[in-house]
Amino acid sequence: MSDNSSGKEITVPPIADELGRVFADAGHELHLVGGPVRDAVLRRRVSDLDFTTDARPESTEAILRAHCSAVWTTGADFGTIGGMFRGEQVEVTTFRADAYDRVSRNPIVRYGDSLVDDLERRDFTVNAMAVSLPAHEFTDPFGGLADIARQTIRTPASPESSFADDPLRMLRAARFAAQLGFDIDPDTLDAMRRMAPELARITAERIRDEFVKLLMAPDPVAGLRILVDTGLAEQFLPELPALRMEIDEHAQHKDVYEHSLQVLRNAIALEQDGPDLLLRLAALLHDIGKPETKDVVPGGGVTFHHHDVAGARLARRRMRELRFPKSDVQAVSLLISLHLRFYGYGDAGWTDSAVRRYVTDAGPQLDRLHLLVRSDCTTRNRRRAERLRRDYDAFEERIARIRAEEDLRAVRPDLDGNAIMELLGLPPGPLVGRAWAYLKELRLERGPMSREEAESQLRAWAASEGLAPGPDAE
CATH class of the missing domain: 1.10.3210 (Hypothetical protein af1432)
Known part of the structure; x- marks a missing residue:
């Protein structure tokens, strides 16, 4: 299902339309997809533009090289080519129709020929909408616009299939709930409870990154409650649910x-x-x-x-x-x-x-x-x-x-290590460190001292420790 009635009402950055005309002139489609479309619908600030195209990576690279001041191909294995276009960083990814081995979260990259297939592999319906560029035709095959109106987080495919493909999406559901103030669809939430142990397939670094994004959201408490209530927190931060004594x-x-x-x-x-x-x-x-x-x-x-x-x-x-x-x-x-x-x-x-x-x-x-x-x-x-x-x-x-x-702000002994060695005739070593620590404790206790007082206290400490001044000491 494609709804073309709303695209004209969505405001996108002018640079997106400029890039769309470049791809159209080369005979290819270009669509703004994912979070930028969602944020445009919500009238939020649009950033981190995400583009998809029917052009294969080699064609995308050729187009960008002809119109960008710089091009990078670090994501080429996943169909993504980046460039600096009109002073802005852009990344364009070929339509994907990935499969997952469901052992790791790494996809078997497969390029697709359909925008709808590309949108179906995305995490949630609110991120599975697209706006063609520069025509602004709106594509929403999975009801993302309606879910935004209902303030609901839901997966395009079945939640069981989506989370089996990539368990990290369960953490992302909690994160989007915290960022957007949305509720999670009951079926999606139930799947999160049943599939929480699948999070063990995800690396600690990826879990940390999602958790940090959630914690930095406007209302992290809403997302944290979801993590605890679904059992997801138990998988990577068990100390949090343990507080429910x-x-x-x-x-x-x-x-x-x-x-x-x-x-x-x-x-x-x-x-x-x-x-x-x-x-x-x-x-x-x-x-x-x-x-x-x-x-x-x-x-x-x-x-x-x-x-x-x-x-x-x-x-x-x-x-x-x-x-x-x-x-x-x-x-x-x-x-x-x-x-x-x-x-x-x-x-x-x-x-x-x-x-x-x-x-x-x-x-x-x-x-x-x-x-x-x-x-x-x-x-x-x-x-x-x-x-x-x-x-x-x-x-x-x-x-x-x-x-x-x-x-x-800089509480330090009134004599440094060199002064201590000179005064007591000590070579570098642990005794100098002990003397320094003594003077620091004394400073914390009494506050700043004059050099004469610090030297007197250091000599008294050395005597109490049985340290005879060296031949160069006074």
Whole structure:
């Protein structure tokens, strides 16, 4: 079925029509397909243009070489040729009618002669529409336009067949639900529940990439609920569904799963410069150590002692398994390990030394840690919430004051390694490192010292360690 009535109403970038005329002059079809068509229908900003054509790759390459300032063929094995056209990056793929071995997610590439066959192999009906260029004839054989109107995610072929071909599409369904605010068709959702174990065929890197896209969506909570409810999260992030701990009248505690989702929402609301992946990961995972550390105490109470430590360890392991960059793993695990340290500040009366240690331990993650701690307050007790807010306002003001006084961003010993070796007459080695560590601890405790005071303290430390000054020392 082809609906040609809506194409004229769809606005596409002028460059798409220009490229369509180039292909038409060469005797070939060109169609805008996939997400750009969906976004045009939704009146969203169109980007990452996706074109398909009846031209075989060698013909596509010849056409692009005649009209592009640069051409690349890295995707030629899959029928995709790229080029720089009128200053814009474009990629054109030959009609595909792929088959899958259903062991991996890698297709056996087969070129097709039909636009409809090409659209049928796509993931969802809302991405299986096309607009011809430059005529703007609209092709919608699987009801994508109606599904957009119903705000529904559905597969063009049967969901069982679609997910057997590529199980990653199940994660993409949750991601599109989060990005578009759509619901998933009941039959599609049921297939996701039954076929969740098929996700084991997908590499960790591909799963990570889809999960990150979901987490960066406007409403990731909607997508995360789908992952948990279908059992997909169990396949690659079992710590998330594990937060749904049993709550009974004898061991009452806050619903950790719902709390974690609310903390994520709170963190998103505090973002200043767009989505922050590391903050969102830390917010979602900050309490994953609670199931492991839960303990019921006499009288019916519940404790989660050291769940910050356990959570950092679990997050580090899971992120490594998902092949996150080392720097991301370190940042998120650090945030989780520190997220409880602030509590009690208002009651305990922190010293300047304690504030310095907090800032030094957080390092470049301090600003994210501020947001995470603020997001972690989900109490419905308005007085308690207001007290925590005031305490943290005062805490940040105190950090700013100490920073201004002491340049706290770079807390370092007042003598460097060369000065230590010269003063104590030591060669390079572990003793110099120990001396440096001592001076750093002293600086954290007391704040900046004059060089004379630092030298005096270092000499006293050396004497206590039984280190006699070398022949060159004073």
